[in-house]
Amino acid sequence: MPMKSFLTDIAERSAGYLSGLAHRSVAPTEAAVDGLACLDGPLPLVGTEDHEIIAMLDQIASPATIASAGGRYFGYVTGGSLPATLGASWLATAWDQNGFSATSSPIAAKIEEIALRWLIDLFGFPETTGGAFVTGATMANFSCLAAARHRVLAACDWDVDERGLYGAPPITVVVGDEAHASLIKALGMLGMGRANVHRVAVNAQGAMDAKAMPAISGLTIVCLQAGNVNTGAFDPAPDIIAKAQAGGAWVHVDGAFGVWAATAPARAHLMNDYALADSWATDAHKWLNVPYDGGIALTRDAQALRAAMSIKASYLHAGQDRDPFDFTPECSRRARGLEVWTALKSLGREGLAEMIERNCRQAAIFADGLTKAGFEVLNDVVLNQVLVSFGDAETTERIIAAIQMDGTCWCGGTVWQGRTAMRISVSSWATTDEDVERSLAAMIDCAKRNT
Numbered sequence: 209m210p211m212k213s214f215l216t217d218i219a220e221r222s223a224g225y226l227s228g229l230a231h232r233s234v235a236p237t238e239a240a241v242d243g244l245a246c247l248d249g250p251l252p253l254v255g256t257e258d259h260e261i262i263a264m265l266d267q268i269a270s271p272a273t274i275a276s277a278g279g280r281y282f283g284y285v286t287g288g289s290l291p292a293t294l295g296a297s298w299l300a301t302a303w304d305q306n307g308f309s310a311t312s313s314p315i316a317a318k319i320e321e322i323a324l325r326w327l328i329d330l331f332g333f334p335e336t337t338g339g340a341f342v343t344g345a346t347m348a349n350f351s352c353l354a355a356a357r358h359r360v361l362a363a364c365d366w367d368v369d370e371r372g373l374y375g376a377p378p379i380t381v382v383v384g385d386e387a388h389a390s391l392i393k394a395l396g397m398l399g400m401g402r403a404n405v406h407r408v409a410v411n412a413q414g415a416m417d418a419k420a421m422p423a424i425s426g427l428t429i430v431c432l433q434a435g436n437v438n439t440g441a442f443d444p445a446p447d448i449i450a451k452a453q454a455g456g457a458w459v460h461v462d463g464a465f466g467v468w469a470a471t472a473p474a475r476a477h478l479m480n481d482y483a484l485a486d487s488w489a490t491d492a493h494k495w496l497n498v499p500y501d502g503g504i505a506l507t508r509d510a511q512a513l514r515a516a517m518s519i520k521a522s523y524l525h526a527g528q529d530r531d532p533f534d535f536t537p538e539c540s541r542r543a544r545g546l547e548v549w550t551a552l553k554s555l556g557r558e559g560l561a562e563m564i565e566r567n568c569r570q571a572a573i574f575a576d577g578l579t580k581a582g583f584e585v586l587n588d589v590v591l592n593q594v595l596v597s598f599g600d601a602e603t604t605e606r607i608i609a610a611i612q613m614d615g616t617c618w619c620g621g622t623v624w625q626g627r628t629a630m631r632i633s634v635s636s637w638a639t640t641d642e643d644v645e646r647s648l649a650a651m652i653d654c655a656k657r658n659t
């Protein structure tokens with residue numbers, strides 16, 4: 209098949225898939241998932257025609273997907289893909305650029321530089337800020353904390369990236385008791401230990417209690433959270449950041465989805481003082497609505513990130529341009545900043561603010577509707593996250609299963625401070641108010657039939 213008809217066939221199949229999302233169950237049927245067995249079998253000795261492979265994937269795998277690209281998926285914190293970003297991602301796959309350096313791909317390097325500048329402007333972070341486009345907030349946390357580790361130890365003349373942590377002076381790491389599991393994992397990957405942290409007590413929303421902060425002195429990294437993955441709560445930055453920095457600490461922010469609050473005027477107050485921090489980790493594939501995978505690591509001092517991540521090799525010549533590999537854990541990588549640039553170009557400042565605000569408003573509609581129907585919302589809905597209890601743990605679990613099975617929408621479960629709850633996260637550009645009404649009606653109907 210000629211390349212053009214091959215790619216046109218894929219475009220048609222993709223369009224068919226996306227338009228079909230309106231009419232199918234958000235969760236795949238059991239039969240569709242069982243059908244994935246057709247992809248199995250012994251490793252083939254000879255190849256299959258390209259167009260046959262695509263047809264097979266579309267017939268077997270498309271129905272087995274979770275319809276998270278549509279407007280009624282509220283699991284985890286999951287964005288869809290803005291149409292322009294899907295297009296940019298396709299085009300970039302055709303380009304197949306190695307985005308590790310300005311020499312290997314001038315476009316990848318240039319677009320990252322622009323996207324980075326736009327992000328810094330958007331969030332109101334200082335102009336000195338440097339950054340890296342990585343795979344997600346887990347690696348963004350990792351990269352920022354690597355920069356933090358480097359700087360904190362450099363203050364006592366210990367070059368951790370040369371000497372490692374063996375024999376190094378210990379660093380105190382302070383986290384809130386509701387810190388995201390991926391931040392704790394990043395600390396483990398950096399050799400600082402998953403359990404070797406000072407956990408600060410949190411309030412009923414999961415935000416750190418500033419009064420419970422230890423006195424800060426010596427080599428310290430304080431990790432704040434902007435947007436708790438269950439409640440959307442923000443740690444009290446105004447009470448913590450300046451004080452921690454006065455004690456010499458590096459302040460890092462895990463803002464996987466929360467930092468985007470800064471872009472919407474009615475939510476921006478949640479990010480008060482967060483711009484004073486030393487580093488910020490966020491996701492692009494959550495609230496910015498780009499295709500997987502994309503996260504962003506930002507450090508106030510670009511050189512701290514570079515010190516932790518840069519490499520030297522005889523075949524790499526240092527040019528004038530910003531080389532992505534100087535800032536990222538990866539060397540070879542796709543042109544990851546492209547979709548971020550595209551999303552910002554597509555939405556503009558106003559469009560982004562509208563999308564963030566709309567999702568927050570939609571979360572409030574869920575909370576109001578469920579409360580009016582007699583169910584208990586467990587969190588203050590300050591952002592896009594809603595936690596609802598349908599009664600005891602068993603009832604709530606049964607109702608979550610019924611909602612998933614019904615297929616109108618999809619929500620997952622959690623245990624929030626000892627109580628089993630359903631999580632609703634409204635994070636997609638594709639979610640319309642009609643999607644919210646339909647989903648809310650389905651939730652209430654499933655709940656009433658299962659209590």
Ligand SMILES: *Cc1c(COP(=O)(O)O)cnc(C)c1O
Nearest residue numbers: 344345346388390437462464491
């Ligand atoms: C989702 C999330 C992460 C992890 O992000 P990934 O993109 O899955 O790596 C970290 N912190 C918070 C607060 C999150 O919501």
